[in-house]
Amino acid sequence: MSLIPTFRLVSLGSVTFISLIALALSAHISAVTGDFFFGYFTFAAMALAVAILSVLSIPAMITVDMKRKGALTSMIVVEIGWLGLLWVLWLAAGGLGAQATGVVWPSGCGFVNKEVDTMCREFPAVTALSFINWFILFSYTMTILVLSIMAASRGHSVWFSSVSQTDFFAPAIAPAVQAVQVVPVMGGMPVQYTGQYPPNVMQVPVMDNQVPQAGWAGQPVMATSPYPTSGTPVPGPYPQV
Structure with a gap:
């Protein structure tokens, strides 16, 4: 006390x-x-x-x-x-x-x-x-x-x-770390992901043959795209987005 x-x-x-x-x-x-x-x-x-x-x-x-x-x-x-x-x-x-x-x-x-x-x-x-x-x-x-x-x-x-x-000797409050959501973009349109994300959103352009998965800013997880790329037709059916 x-x-x-x-x-x-x-x-x-x-x-x-x-x-x-x-x-x-x-x-x-x-x-x-x-x-x-x-x-x-x-x-x-x-x-x-x-x-x-x-x-x-x-x-x-x-x-x-x-x-x-x-x-x-x-x-x-x-x-x-x-x-x-x-x-x-x-x-x-x-x-x-x-x-x-x-x-x-x-x-x-x-x-x-x-x-x-x-x-x-x-x-x-x-x-x-x-x-x-x-x-x-x-x-x-x-x-x-x-x-x-x-x-x-x-x-x-x-x-x-x-x-x-008042507790004048209470420990210091640690500053909150703000997270950033990474939303991949396919053809100018963001790909929708289900789940809970922080409010800040950063769009990352899609490279040929690769789509960045949802992750944190600065650490996108790269995966092979299931979509056809320009100049390379791929037989369907295609996944629905």
Whole structure:
């Protein structure tokens, strides 16, 4: 059994759990800044929005994939696109958090006011959680993308199937060999043969005293003709064609 579905559940489950923690911390930062500074920090609002998107969408993707096979949200191409957008947003939230921490708290924490001191300590926590989510989603999407490209190069179209139903390590599909039917021609008219032949037909002209039998292209089987040749009358009766 492939470990890729398990890897998917562990990765997306971890992102959901971390997003819940980041959601709580960023919401508390926004609440404190609204009470004390009558505003909000951009990175906290960014982390809050991305956390909400992650918590709402990722569990829904997992549930739909378990309940309904072939759903749009379970397709590899859709999953890579959406999770790729999320890791970009988490990376942006982490970068803004790192910048805000250095600017707002250059001397570190240790304030007398407990609310402000708690908020100060939540800045690096939200930043770290944002980078962790970015790393998990980036690793997962890049792994699935590489495996999908490798499977497609072996002749398996996996882009519109789900990760849980895809065998990324299936052997390559051997290319089909196209056969060509050889139909002998007698006097400008093809000789009819019974049996099953490939659709492609190649006509081979008849030489004097010889008729090529049905065979494969490049390997006609030669046989003596039962028909009279030009200038050499042969008594009948003749075979019917």
